[in-house]
Amino acid sequence: MKVTIDGVQVELPAGTSAIDAVFHAGQDVPFFCAHSYLSPVGACRMCLIESGSPRKNPDGSFVMEGEGDAATPKIFWFPKPMASCTMQATEGMHIRTAATSDVVAKAQAGMMEFTLLNHPLDCPTCDKGGACELQDRAFEYGYGASRFGFDRRHADKHYPLSDFVILDQERCIHCKRCVRYFEEVPGQEVLDFIERGGHTFIDTEEGGLPTGFQGNITDICPVGALLDNVARFRGRNWEYDHTPTTCTLCPAGCSITADARNGRLERVVARENRDVNEAWICDAGRFGHVFASEARLTKPLIRVNGELVETGWDEAIAAIRAGLGGMNTADLALFLHADSTLEEGAALEALAALTGTNSVDHWPRYPAEVLSNATLNDIATADAVVVLGADLGAEAPIVELRVLEMLRGGILPPEYAHGTAIADLRLVERPARKPEKLAVIGSASRLSGNAGTFVEAANVDLLTLIRPDSEGARAALNLLNSAKNPVLILGADVLNGASAGAFATQLSDLVSRTGAKVMAIPAAANSRGLAHLNLVPRSGGQGYAAVNHTRAAFISRLDPVATGQRPSGFTIVHDTHLTATAQAADVVLPAVTNYEKRGTTVNVEGRLLPLQQAALNAGEAADLTRTLAALAEALGLRTRIRGLKSAQALLQTRLGVDVTDLPEAGAIRPLGPVYTAPTGQVHRPQLWTERMTLKPDSWKATWVDRIESLVENKWELPMAGSSLAGGDD
Amino acid sequence: MTATLTPPKPITSGKDPRFAPTLYAHVGQDQSWTLAYYRQHGGYQAVTRAFAIGNDAVIDEVKKSGLRGRGGAGFATGLKWSFMPLNDGKPHYIICNADESEPGSFKDRYLLSEDPHQLIEGMIIAAFAMRASVGYIYIRGEYVHAAERIWAAIHEARDAGLLGQNILGSGFDFQIHLHRGAGAYICGEETALMNSLEGLRANPRLKPPFPAAAGLYGLPTTINNVETFCAATQILKFGPDWHAGMGTEKSKGMKLFQISGPVARPGVYELPLGTTFRELIFDWAGGPLEEIKAVIPGGSSCPMLPYDDKTLDTPMDYEAIAAAGSMLGTGGVTLIPKADCIVNATWNMVRFYAHESCGKCTPCREGISSWMVRMYEKQVRGHGQPGDVQLILDMSENIGGRSFCALADACLGPVLSSIKLFREEYDALANTQTPLYGPRKRWKEA
Amino acid sequence: MTYFADKQPLVADIFSRYPGSPQGRRSALMPLLREVQNAHGYVSEPQMTEIAALCGTTATEVRSVMSFYSTYHTVPTGKYHLQVCSTLMCSLAGSDELWDHLVETLDVQPGEVSPDGRFSVQKVECLGSCGTAPMMQIADEGYYENVTPSKCARILAALHADAPPTPDNLVPVTVNAEGRQTLANGEMVGASIGGLSPLTGGTA
Ligand SMILES: Cc1cc2nc3c(=O)[nH]c(=O)nc-3n(C[C@H](O)[C@H](O)[C@H](O)COP(=O)(O)O)c2cc1C
Ligand code: SF4
Ligand code: FES
Numbered sequence A: 001m002k003v004t005i006d007g008v009q010v011e012l013p014a015g016t017s018a019i020d021a022v023f024h025a026g027q028d029v030p031f032f033c034a035h036s037y038l039s040p041v042g043a044c045r046m047c048l049i050e051s052g053s054p055r056k057n058p059d060g061s062f063v064m065e066g067e068g069d070a071a072t073p074k075i076f077w078f079p080k081p082m083a084s085c086t087m088q089a090t091e092g093m094h095i096r097t098a099a100t101s102d103v104v105a106k107a108q109a110g111m112m113e114f115t116l117l118n119h120p121l122d123c124p125t126c127d128k129g130g131a132c133e134l135q136d137r138a139f140e141y142g143y144g145a146s147r148f149g150f151d152r153r154h155a156d157k158h159y160p161l162s163d164f165v166i167l168d169q170e171r172c173i174h175c176k177r178c179v180r181y182f183e184e185v186p187g188q189e190v191l192d193f194i195e196r197g198g199h200t201f202i203d204t205e206e207g208g209l210p211t212g213f214q215g216n217i218t219d220i221c222p223v224g225a226l227l228d229n230v231a232r233f234r235g236r237n238w239e240y241d242h243t244p245t246t247c248t249l250c251p252a253g254c255s256i257t258a259d260a261r262n263g264r265l266e267r268v269v270a271r272e273n274r275d276v277n278e279a280w281i282c283d284a285g286r287f288g289h290v291f292a293s294e295a296r297l298t299k300p301l302i303r304v305n306g307e308l309v310e311t312g313w314d315e316a317i318a319a320i321r322a323g324l325g326g327m328n329t330a331d332l333a334l335f336l337h338a339d340s341t342l343e344e345g346a347a348l349e350a351l352a353a354l355t356g357t358n359s360v361d362h363w364p365r366y367p368a369e370v371l372s373n374a375t376l377n378d379i380a381t382a383d384a385v386v387v388l389g390a391d392l393g394a395e396a397p398i399v400e401l402r403v404l405e406m407l408r409g410g411i412l413p414p415e416y417a418h419g420t421a422i423a424d425l426r427l428v429e430r431p432a433r434k435p436e437k438l439a440v441i442g443s444a445s446r447l448s449g450n451a452g453t454f455v456e457a458a459n460v461d462l463l464t465l466i467r468p469d470s471e472g473a474r475a476a477l478n479l480l481n482s483a484k485n486p487v488l489i490l491g492a493d494v495l496n497g498a499s500a501g502a503f504a505t506q507l508s509d510l511v512s513r514t515g516a517k518v519m520a521i522p523a524a525a526n527s528r529g530l531a532h533l534n535l536v537p538r539s540g541g542q543g544y545a546a547v548n549h550t551r552a553a554f555i556s557r558l559d560p561v562a563t564g565q566r567p568s569g570f571t572i573v574h575d576t577h578l579t580a581t582a583q584a585a586d587v588v589l590p591a592v593t594n595y596e597k598r599g600t601t602v603n604v605e606g607r608l609l610p611l612q613q614a615a616l617n618a619g620e621a622a623d624l625t626r627t628l629a630a631l632a633e634a635l636g637l638r639t640r641i642r643g644l645k646s647a648q649a650l651l652q653t654r655l656g657v658d659v660t661d662l663p664e665a666g667a668i669r670p671l672g673p674v675y676t677a678p679t680g681q682v683h684r685p686q687l688w689t690e691r692m693t694l695k696p697d698s699w700k701a702t703w704v705d706r707i708e709s710l711v712e713n714k715w716e717l718p719m720a721g722s723s724l725a726g727g728d729d
Numbered sequence B: 001m002t003a004t005l006t007p008p009k010p011i012t013s014g015k016d017p018r019f020a021p022t023l024y025a026h027v028g029q030d031q032s033w034t035l036a037y038y039r040q041h042g043g044y045q046a047v048t049r050a051f052a053i054g055n056d057a058v059i060d061e062v063k064k065s066g067l068r069g070r071g072g073a074g075f076a077t078g079l080k081w082s083f084m085p086l087n088d089g090k091p092h093y094i095i096c097n098a099d100e101s102e103p104g105s106f107k108d109r110y111l112l113s114e115d116p117h118q119l120i121e122g123m124i125i126a127a128f129a130m131r132a133s134v135g136y137i138y139i140r141g142e143y144v145h146a147a148e149r150i151w152a153a154i155h156e157a158r159d160a161g162l163l164g165q166n167i168l169g170s171g172f173d174f175q176i177h178l179h180r181g182a183g184a185y186i187c188g189e190e191t192a193l194m195n196s197l198e199g200l201r202a203n204p205r206l207k208p209p210f211p212a213a214a215g216l217y218g219l220p221t222t223i224n225n226v227e228t229f230c231a232a233t234q235i236l237k238f239g240p241d242w243h244a245g246m247g248t249e250k251s252k253g254m255k256l257f258q259i260s261g262p263v264a265r266p267g268v269y270e271l272p273l274g275t276t277f278r279e280l281i282f283d284w285a286g287g288p289l290e291e292i293k294a295v296i297p298g299g300s301s302c303p304m305l306p307y308d309d310k311t312l313d314t315p316m317d318y319e320a321i322a323a324a325g326s327m328l329g330t331g332g333v334t335l336i337p338k339a340d341c342i343v344n345a346t347w348n349m350v351r352f353y354a355h356e357s358c359g360k361c362t363p364c365r366e367g368i369s370s371w372m373v374r375m376y377e378k379q380v381r382g383h384g385q386p387g388d389v390q391l392i393l394d395m396s397e398n399i400g401g402r403s404f405c406a407l408a409d410a411c412l413g414p415v416l417s418s419i420k421l422f423r424e425e426y427d428a429l430a431n432t433q434t435p436l437y438g439p440r441k442r443w444k445e446a
Numbered sequence C: 001m002t003y004f005a006d007k008q009p010l011v012a013d014i015f016s017r018y019p020g021s022p023q024g025r026r027s028a029l030m031p032l033l034r035e036v037q038n039a040h041g042y043v044s045e046p047q048m049t050e051i052a053a054l055c056g057t058t059a060t061e062v063r064s065v066m067s068f069y070s071t072y073h074t075v076p077t078g079k080y081h082l083q084v085c086s087t088l089m090c091s092l093a094g095s096d097e098l099w100d101h102l103v104e105t106l107d108v109q110p111g112e113v114s115p116d117g118r119f120s121v122q123k124v125e126c127l128g129s130c131g132t133a134p135m136m137q138i139a140d141e142g143y144y145e146n147v148t149p150s151k152c153a154r155i156l157a158a159l160h161a162d163a164p165p166t167p168d169n170l171v172p173v174t175v176n177a178e179g180r181q182t183l184a185n186g187e188m189v190g191a192s193i194g195g196l197s198p199l200t201g202g203t204a
Helices: A018-024 A102-116 A133-141 A177-184 A216-220 A283-287 A313-323 A342-355 A376-380 A397-407 A462-466 A471-482 A500-514 A544-549 A624-634 A644-655 A696-712 B035-040 B045-053 B055-065 B077-082 B107-114 B116-130 B144-159 B190-197 B226-238 B240-244 B277-284 B318-323 B342-356 B362-380 B388-399 B407-421 B423-432 C008-016 C022-026 C029-040 C045-055 C059-068 C088-092 C095-106 C149-160
Strands: A002-005 A008-011 A048-054 A075-077 A094-096 A165-167 A192-194 A201-203 A226-228 A241-246 A255-261 A264-270 A301-304 A307-310 A332-337 A360-363 A384-388 A438-442 A453-456 A486-490 A517-520 A552-556 A570-575 A587-590 A599-602 A607-611 B093-098 B134-139 B175-180 B221-225 B254-260 B267-272 B292-296 B332-337 C080-085 C119-124 C136-138 C142-144 C173-175 C181-183
Touching (some): A002 A018, A102 A133, A102 B362, A216 A226, A241 A607, A313 A570, A332 A544, A342 A599, A342 A624, A342 A644, A376 A517, A397 A438, A438 A471, A453 A471, A462 A471, A471 A486, A486 A500, A552 A624, A570 A624, A599 A644, B035 B116, B045 B055, B045 B116, B045 B226, B077 B226, B093 B190, B107 B116, B107 B144, B107 B254, B116 B134, B116 B144, B116 B221, B116 B226, B134 B144, B134 B190, B144 C142, B175 C029, B267 B277, B332 C088, B342 B362, B342 B423, B362 B407, B388 B407, C029 C045, C029 C059, C045 C059, C088 C095, C095 C119, C095 C149
Parallel strands (some): A332 A360, A438 A453, B093 B134, B134 B175
Antiparallel strands (some): A048 A094, A301 A307, A301 A587, A599 A607, C080 C136, C173 C181
């Protein structure tokens, strides 16, 4: 299909919207209500263009203009400007933007004047300033002055929609993105316009927005009306260091931007990744970052006269050497958190080879490693999904969103020269949902409420599906059997019981019978990547479950004491905070969070995703790779792995991947065989952890419970009092 | 059975004796709203005839009759009906638009309350033609009395086997439900109406898809005005030629004209399209009671016309009024007295549209509902400034044709026409803060 | 007890008008609101929540839809809720003065209820009674048309006595059996009874 924009002819696939035609051709129109992942509605009327099309004679030939060979199809222009976001470009269409049409330029300037009519002039104190679509577009397309001359609308400027999201009603330009987001993406009718005409405002009647995915509205609000309350007044957009990285709170591996200022992580926002999280992240990923800047360990600690005292790395190394003096290096167990990077895992594997220890483990993980072959886009575009034994809201929330996307048709917006389609005309408001395409077996969860078939069962395993003994389970199996592209999602309740042999047989049986692709949700952010390294107890060695029986242990970012296991021997803890385990340790080494690391993580799909280092103040904290090098020094061993580069070189030989060469959106690469071993304990996924404490001292005990209860009871979010601290904006 | 009935004796119009009222023939008669009365006066014969000639023939007859939608836009009804898919296996809906909210329009209210069976019969005919199994009558919430009459009539019809399964032995099944609105002018816009019926905010929807492809509940739907359905009943009763024989070349049939404002006999008059304003105002409505300066020809959104001989001699049909720079609209004619300030009168209409804006799109929500209304308030409160009129004109240019639906444009009808016709009144207010025609007492004994 | 708990037949009847799908269920929202309002004169928050549950949606949606329309109330109205049409045709016939008169004599402002609980007032838009202007409507009871000062006084007196007069249903012009258009009082009108009247005003 050929379309001509401001005289430039481009070739486009059928179905392209006029706004995408314009951007594809390298031209520009302003827009506020359109959003790539939401239905186009044509409400803001900013994206006006002039358009015209050729017409055909009754005999099928074009109505021509001009003489002889110079004749071209005559373009019949629409008498008025049209909203390009809701108009489909058609063969032979001509489009004029403000660049070539005075009518369009005037129309857009006039529309901008209307948009700004009731908008307060508080850009200087607005958190959105510097990253505000309205501010930018007003510069480019506005008159520069308003002729309004009346009082602007006055409304509540500090109206909390929940503990996390605050609404400034005066700033709202009624683009309806937030309302459409809730209706179309998580499928919750919790926010809508109230009143009509010039009195319209948004509000919720649910006592607060539900925790889960609410924070996304702060990203998509084109003005500063919906703001992240955790980050509110923490900095101006141009003061932040923006670090594009990957969230490692769960194995979904969403692309995020970490915004830091003065060494503190102040805000996390979603970054588009068409394959993983599209444009969304969960609330834990967005708001649960506060721990990274609160009560951090910045220096090593050693125990002197029974007390932990701050010291330097050299002294800490000396203390380790003294503490382990006379012990066989093979007696030092090495345990790391399964959200550590591949690089860190490789470094630990290498060190274990040097020390000769058989007691190596990473946690959390499951006894068997089920490598998923379904991608997140496979889920979104599946025609049936069965979820077995998973609470996706706690295990991998974005997977839940992608399942919901499947229920509403799984339409993935196409890509053009400028990126993802701005207006995908196939997306419609209030899309019809097909709950019959989803079956959930397991405990009740947010997702089970959306399923056509829900079998409530406390104990589930693959046999529940293979030999169904209930109506619902039969229906679920049937769903898998009759679908063309079914996906089976397995969660903790199944995977905890996955003993190596039988489980694999059962699963391959099920897969071969139904043709389903499988997505097993790993226990932690990088469990799937670390499984390819030999980081499980070898014969004669002790696993993490036996941490209280080790003679000496090095524990990186795990807190066994908190779960009732007290390491028995000499203990070295590598952590970001003074955890219960750290408090009981002999030596504590300060660690960096995953926001401050470079490295590679592997998500639920097997997609290698890069971590980048945000500029946070962490004193002398070090990542695991460098910490292990120090440990090796203390042990009197020489390790080849001294930092990121050498670890990445090792990965190249170990796994056959060049992680320095990953596209920004990550890539799925084969990583070879996996190592499994019994775990000796059960993993209970919990998304919000104590580490996400908002105010470490006062909230510590209650915060996790509070979030858990918010997530579970979905709607009930007590609102913060209206006397929220607020600036003068 | 298939023969068309003999049309009633042509009487009434002094100008052209061929025309007789049919739509309003029974309005005001004792018990006219009952099934018994309706049957006695030839009721439900049109639908019998429709069943006999078959659904495609019904659409053909409506096409041949030249009937155009009476809801305001004047779209050819038969053509609209033919847009409905034929055998797509999906349920189809028809909706009667009884939201009548355009200021100056009040014809549908009497059709609904005084002759509900005429409407029901028209809807059965339309449903039969368009293979619809369910029809909704969306009646504005304030029409309580009319809703009760319709309610009762639906039940009468059901009990008599005129609605339900196998109507009159035709094998055709059709049900009608009443749905009451709750006070929102925008619900007259067909897609907003469908949202309202679905229990959503009554914002208009994107077109395409058009209702005939995906309307109510996403299924093929056709919406017509009350008068349109009633006219269909008469067309099936008396035949397409009878209908096509009335009116002008492109505007066929009888139309319910309403006249309000200071005239001797305000009311609804059923007259052939093409009747002149002069005949309506003088001959039928008994002439103005005071000096008039402007005529709103078809409901408040239609640009006003000057009250002069040219206007008075303009035939009231779609084309002639369009040529005069306005619209036939709903046929609601309003006379504006000379002694009333035109800015004040226009403010009243702008205030109406500002109040009724749905708030979805920027030009209407901000332009009309926030700004335009205050520009007018400013004038009538005596705070006008030089340049205000120019600003109103420029704002109008930025609103006109840019909004999502036609409501914003509707507001510009009175604005632009009144400025064009009575600029001196605007200028007086803007420049001297004093109206040329000051306030006066209007609330009086009859 | 919730409002609809003992009204199952009514609720079932309302749902029966719409398809059995989730979309159809939602259509019952306005009829259910209307039921509550007819009974109580307004819709309270618990009732919004109840209706939300019945329609398979949330209280947010119910409030959103409700607030869109001008005839649903979230606060109690008086026993007689007087709605005065304020749009142009009634305004030309004096509805502004009628409104001022009501607000003054009843001592009540929009959103309030008069001290005796009898009256509340609301300005409404064109109620389709332009031919019989000015007019007002009392709650959902019916229209009072051609409300002249004296008629207004009579209506108010009757309401004070809690004996609301029967609403009007004036058909301004009718057609008799011979097809002649007549006024309600039987007076013949139309071209067949006289010639064209002379122009008054105009620029002829
Ligand atoms: C803002 C707006 C208000 C409308 N109000 C009404 C109305 O009250 N009654 C009506 O019949 N049509 C109304 N219409 C026109 C309808 O959208 C639609 O065209 C009409 O019901 C079609 O019926 P018809 O073809 O029989 O005329 C309105 C249109 C707009 C844009
Ligand atoms: S013009 Fe816009 S705001 Fe006005 S009623 Fe139509 S869609 Fe709603
Ligand atoms: S109308 Fe808002 S982007 Fe097109």
